Amino acid sequence: MIKLSKRLQKIADYINKEDKVVDIGCDHGYLDIYLKNIDIKDILATDEKMNALQQAINNFKLYNVDINYVVSDGIKNVDIDNYDTLVIAGMGAYTIIKILQDINNFNNIKKLIIQSNNHLELIREFLNKNGYYLEDEEVVYEYKYYVVMKFIRSDKQINEDIIKYGIIKKKxxxxxxxxxxxxxxxxxxxxxxxxxxxxxxxxxxxxxxxxxxxxxx
Ligand SMILES: C[S@@+](CC[C@H](N)C(=O)[O-])C[C@H]1O[C@@H](n2cnc3c(N)ncnc32)[C@H](O)[C@@H]1O
The missing domain is CATH 4.10.860 (DNA Excision Repair, Uvrb; Chain A)
Structure with missing residues (x-):
């Protein structure tokens, strides 16, 4: 079983057995290998760069897993109707929001797991306005801090303070x-x-x- 970094493990912890996952910007593909190892059935690994995706393909071979993949800028080449969960991690907020701007096509996406390297408030605000509710987020420390956010499809709103500061936790x-x-x-x-x-x-x-x-x- 592949061992994930704490950050990727936190992302994986938000995924359930029945989820149909697209990993946008999969790069090395480690998350996807782990998800396959824990028996998640539907996984699509994507990256906009073939050389990044090639790393993933090599790793899939190395770990002997069969995972579908496609070169795609965001969801542009993804048949999104077949999936209900998106992971977008390890990118800046402006890139993530650009990908999320295809949100009108996300009707069947019930869950988004986002780990942005900056401007978390912009992501929370954008998704709050577009029918997704910040259900949880976790801070992970691994040489530096990362915040992994889980959004679910819902008209429930979060307030301005949560947009700015996130979900406050004593820990x-x-x-x-x-x-x-x-x-x-x-x-x-x-x-x-x-x-x-x-x-x-x-x-x-x-x-x-x-x-x-x-x-x-
Ligand atoms: C730093 S890596 C993060 C890899 C992995 N998601 C993680 O969190 O460890 C960012 C990846 O996102 C890809 N990427 C950047 N913009 C993208 C886009 N618009 N669509 C798909 N992939 C993109 C890059 O090619 C790169 O492989």
Missing amino acids: NINYYRSVINKYLEILNLVKKDSIKYNYINKLINGYQNIIERIEEK
Whole structure:
């Protein structure tokens, strides 16, 4: 059985036996090999670059698994009607949102598992507006912090605070501290009292409030 990184394992933990999964931007294909190993029946590995997909194909051979694959920019070459779960991980928010903009074609997609390398708030906001509800998210530490988000098809809305700060969990207090440190570094590079400066300052205050509330409990 292939051993996944903590980040990929968290993604895999959000997938159930009956899910029909498209892994967009599969690269090495490790997630797909693991999913096959745990008997997930329908998996499609995709990547926009043939050389990335070739790595996956080589790994599928190495691990002796039979997994369907296709070269595709997002879902453009995917017969999406055959699937109900999308994984998009290890990319930046703007790339992910560009892929998600085909959302009108996602009618039968009941679950999205997203791990964006930045601007999580943009992903939460976009999906919240487009019929997906942030049901859960988990922070994983592996040399740095990653947030894995699980969205399900629902008209239920999340509020502005959740869009900005995510689902607050006491166990993530060190993550919130690390976010503050990252923003403080950025603040040093930004002109004082500019719009960006004030925006980042607000976010820092927001995270400080979260930490205070957690510490009070
Ligand atoms: C850093 S790797 C992440 C691999 C894997 N998903 C993971 O989380 O470990 C990002 C992959 O996404 C692919 N990618 C980037 N934009 C894409 C797009 N629009 N459609 C499909 N794949 C894309 C890249 O070619 C690359 O292989």
